[in-house]
Amino acid sequence: MSAPKKVVLAYSGGLDTSIILKWLQTEYGCEVVTFTADLGQGEELEPARKKAELLGIKPENIYIEDVREEFVRDFVFPMFRANAVYEGLYLLGTSIARPLISKRLVEIAEEVGADAIAHGATGKGNDQVRFELSAAALNPDVKCIAPWREWDLSSRTRLLEFAEANQIPIAKDKRGEAPFSVDANLLHTSSEGKVLENPAEQAPEYVYQRTVAPEDAPNEAEFVEITFEKGDAVAINGAAMSPATILTKLNELGGKHGIGRLDFVENRFVGMKSRGIYETPGGTVLLEAHRGIEQITLDSGAGHLKDSIMPRYAELIYNGFWFSPEREMLQALIDKSQELVSGTVRLKLYKGAATCVGRWSETSLYSEAHVTFEEDAGAYDQKDAAGFIQLNALRLRLLAARKRRLAE
Amino acid sequence: MSAPKKVVLAYSGGLDTSIILKWLQTEYGCEVVTFTADLGQGEELEPARKKAELLGIKPENIYIEDVREEFVRDFVFPMFRANAVYEGLYLLGTSIARPLISKRLVEIAEEVGADAIAHGATGKGNDQVRFELSAAALNPDVKCIAPWREWDLSSRTRLLEFAEANQIPIAKDKRGEAPFSVDANLLHTSSEGKVLENPAEQAPEYVYQRTVAPEDAPNEAEFVEITFEKGDAVAINGAAMSPATILTKLNELGGKHGIGRLDFVENRFVGMKSRGIYETPGGTVLLEAHRGIEQITLDSGAGHLKDSIMPRYAELIYNGFWFSPEREMLQALIDKSQELVSGTVRLKLYKGAATCVGRWSETSLYSEAHVTFEEDAGAYDQKDAAGFIQLNALRLRLLAARKRRLAE
């Protein structure tokens, strides 16, 4: 690969990506364009601009964008239509943000005529894969630079030396090593590494940043009603809101009630197990609500098919294949199922749990006329069940008869 | 079908199955054999014996058995190896008990030379299917009698008239109609019908029989350690116990902390939606624990395969196909995966939730050496990730190149 001339860097404004910025300049002598996105991580973006300027980035090369609505509308919500969970429990909060960042990196690279993009993910994790597969799927020619896989700044000491040698300001609290590593966006906060590396030991309470401990949550339950249209949440307690506003509001509610904590050991795509602490307050509430509305509006054939492909869909997102034909095919299947998934769900939030306690819909398939224990006025003829069972049993009877015959 | 001469009836001792007992005698003039099982439903069995005798059943025709160990060992535990949940949430507490009851009904029928079995499930539900498919799979010639599909006792009034006309004692509290219908065994209690038929309305607190409300659970968390061998729980807090004892103990713990409540609208096999309230305290704890131990002992290839077939496995159990070749094939696959799923999980029980907070095992696949954020002494070469990504990206690049080519 020939040396890149112009590189678009996913830049947070923090120490690590500042070092990368400088390293790109010195190692490749290339022009650096920074992209800083507000994905709802809860940090001010303007300091990133200042810091980029300080590091010599030209103003026209500094891209700072609020992509929260796009994030929730085009990534989070489509994923939640599938009730996607990875390995039974993880709501994919980090995985789903990466494709969007890559998409903007590639688009900016095309705008500014850059020949490469760069990111700050390490060579051990999933994020490098997600960034780079997304980029490859969007532009076959773009190069990806992953300094953590290339440089020799392999210890904290070396990094700090490099920073000092290059006049990169180091915040006081960054001198020492953080006790764990954090990623955050509007959907979740993940924490991993260091003090969390022993999966036998309970995570210390100070790791949690976005949810109160259930013990500290209100002693009284709170109820909330979420309204869906075509599988997407569109209103809370009757008030219509934009996608990002809904998720923000659910985060507040969930966080306040200690909802959405997960202590998890997962299988990374790169082949190793890792332990993470995830906080997905709003997402956890949303998943419970979506399941609730599907219970009355989704047919069993549709629902069981969705359930059966969900693990594969979740794996694709986890592994970084958002922009793959098979993810898009599964999305077409999922979206087809959601056309009448509309209605309202009532949830109870209390001490760490969100539970559906009621759901109603104009598109409900629930038929009290059929299911009732009372007289059903002929809606259902119980005698039909005899034939239904008889034919379902036929092959089992033939199997049993064979077994007998062979045993004789 | 010619009239049966001798029938084995699944008999609870309650009013409904007593009416069935009498109806079988009068309708078919047949000899009735009763089978009453202790599945952990929490009722005394001896009253059932007395009542059967009172209704004219010969002592040698009264079968009363404690099948709790068999239930947990041969049905519940194998199912939990799969992390089976139906439609995302339901732990299959009723479904898994039916095959065992059918198995004993068929075995007793063969012992006593009966030509039919009978059960008290209605023509609207899943249980009739489960009973009868199981029976067909075990004995191709056995007949199944489902009085609810046959008789004309279609209202409560008619039933009580029949009972009175046949000297069947009616407990005072059975005069009026129960406000909902209940099924219970060691794994769960389910409630449905009547006051629960409107899925928009929150279930009244008095429906819950086995778990305290989270609000009434202890204000302090309790921690418990569950040890697994080959996928099955074998000890609690270090004390080895039999399968049924373990589940009983977990039920106590879970119930005390308000764990395992589910308000659910599900799709019945017979084609309609129904709403149930499930309480599965011990099972909910067990599922969380099993997932926890799998997190460190199960390889990702094995785990993802298990996840992908789980919905089908759960559907088979729900629909009554426990004794089918496909369930047995899936069980073989699942059991193969559990050979090294051994170790201990630490759980926190608090206000309605069981959460895994630690897990350790001699068969752990978690490698701190590989995953560490610290220097890894060469366990993992980050440069390998570049090639890994490059080849995973190749087809995506070829797709992207095609798109470009066509757009030109």
Add this chain to the structure above:
Amino acid sequence: MSAPKKVVLAYSGGLDTSIILKWLQTEYGCEVVTFTADLGQGEELEPARKKAELLGIKPENIYIEDVREEFVRDFVFPMFRANAVYEGLYLLGTSIARPLISKRLVEIAEEVGADAIAHGATGKGNDQVRFELSAAALNPDVKCIAPWREWDLSSRTRLLEFAEANQIPIAKDKRGEAPFSVDANLLHTSSEGKVLENPAEQAPEYVYQRTVAPEDAPNEAEFVEITFEKGDAVAINGAAMSPATILTKLNELGGKHGIGRLDFVENRFVGMKSRGIYETPGGTVLLEAHRGIEQITLDSGAGHLKDSIMPRYAELIYNGFWFSPEREMLQALIDKSQELVSGTVRLKLYKGAATCVGRWSETSLYSEAHVTFEEDAGAYDQKDAAGFIQLNALRLRLLAARKRRLAE
């Protein structure tokens, strides 16, 4: 069910459906509307009109339609996009025709104000299920009458007596029983029953009606080129044709070369095994061609996903669930994959086999630059494979290390 007043009957003009017509009139005293479709079964339709008139059907109650284009365009082609085969081998020729017939029966019933539809399928087969599930999915209130399940005309003798008693003309060759039963449409001819009921015995040559024996096929191969657009065949040897014309032409070619014969024992949805002889000459050629064009235009992720859901898709069609949400969801997934499945395939037809010998496309993903054994000018860096393998191997190494550790 109250007696129907007006019934739309799927009417072939043959003896059996004529008997049904008369039986409906006499049994229910209802008005009968006949629907006779040209699905490419190769029979004249006008005799059906004459016969219906003779049996007293009013001219305005006689519907005769050529639905061949709709059949191929909206049913056969969508199914072939999936490469659907049931139980590994059967191309679903009968299954795919039933939903269309039901659709027209229901539509006509709505037009003429009929309250029921009727068909001539027996109670043992799959077709009754396909007709009636389709009807239920299209109109929740329509009744389905299946005389074979209701009447007492259970032997050939009784049927002929009924025909004679009701002045139904009986063709001479229908006096004796046919040695097997036949269903035909543009996609296939199926034969079953009677002389075919022993699956150990080779089917007699006279059973085959649409294909020459491979032994009698031309001694020289014939080559044909089929062009696809978005997964559908649109031209043969460069000549654009309508869907039904294409299938007709492929039937001629395939039949001439003895292609598409299948001797098959299948599992019916109603629980028993049956043996059929299928002839699908054009469909067999089309499947081979479609696979050929997918080989170069479909990405592996897309193709493997399609392959994995195909058995379920085929089972849904076989079982009669064409008009179900899950079939439509799968269709959305499949159709999404076909957007760029365009190009041309060259096939060799010879003595019973159609084999793809070449394929080319403007949307090809085949990259000679990458795959070549020659110098590839840097298109592919073989060193990348080392990292790719290393990370794919990591979990296997961790498993192997565990095995060693435990063995020590």
Add this chain to the structure above:
Amino acid sequence: MSAPKKVVLAYSGGLDTSIILKWLQTEYGCEVVTFTADLGQGEELEPARKKAELLGIKPENIYIEDVREEFVRDFVFPMFRANAVYEGLYLLGTSIARPLISKRLVEIAEEVGADAIAHGATGKGNDQVRFELSAAALNPDVKCIAPWREWDLSSRTRLLEFAEANQIPIAKDKRGEAPFSVDANLLHTSSEGKVLENPAEQAPEYVYQRTVAPEDAPNEAEFVEITFEKGDAVAINGAAMSPATILTKLNELGGKHGIGRLDFVENRFVGMKSRGIYETPGGTVLLEAHRGIEQITLDSGAGHLKDSIMPRYAELIYNGFWFSPEREMLQALIDKSQELVSGTVRLKLYKGAATCVGRWSETSLYSEAHVTFEEDAGAYDQKDAAGFIQLNALRLRLLAARKRRLAE
């Protein structure tokens, strides 16, 4: 990776692996152990011994083994129990041989105290992956050397120069480049590259080495009977034979009749498409026979489950994951299904096609009593079908009713 001291090389005796042998000696200065296996590729092995000796390999370091029985018994037959085909058509002939070679390489390395194994697969293909994943799964510490990924002998000229410089004898016909590349074993012969690289052009007849052209096959069909026990072929025309003998015999039969040719474009695991010509004469016959015996002995539930997991199973083998937990789990599922897959199939072999024309078995599930068009003596009650359909239709009716309600 430190330089290996002793390497076990998969050695064919041909020019390429002889160059590798010498390169290992010169590049690493290591001791080389050769392993040459008779997998049924149809070549003498003793010349390989002589050549190895000539290249300075010590006699005790030369391993030559006939592994044909193990190959068929432990690899080919288990795979055929699954009816495994990759991407709809490919019988996995190369894929299934690699794990066995790796297994012996690793075992020999452990016996002789070697620290690495080496193979002659290139960096573009699947075989490198299969060799190395297998090795990693069997011994976590063994190193794999793939000279084609490492050396600079990137052109034919360079290779021949190296050979000459190192006194490696070059057969005359190896001076020029072969027009395509070949791999062979008892299951198949594959050809790819060079003259085959354009998928639009028909493969020249001289590429085929193991099957006559259908045009040159006998003008009369030949019939053969294959007997199975538990899913494996055990006899041909009534004569019991060992696994490898059976496959050898079927190869003769298939090859003589031009059966088992495949012109195929496939998706490699490493991300590109490639075109291959496969000849699998015996395997193609065996697959057709196995499907035939399953048709009467396998229950539909079991068969459909097998069909649904088959693509994944085939993909695992293709990608090199034979020794993975998920392949073993799937094998457990498959093997469970085969317990009663026993009986005999009669096949017709003619001009390129093997077709099942009859099958019979003591464990047959086919019930003429149920399926017959004749009077069935009450084996099946057609009225049961009404209830069966009614309940299968219920959810479809509820969907249709909703659609109406919403349209009003």
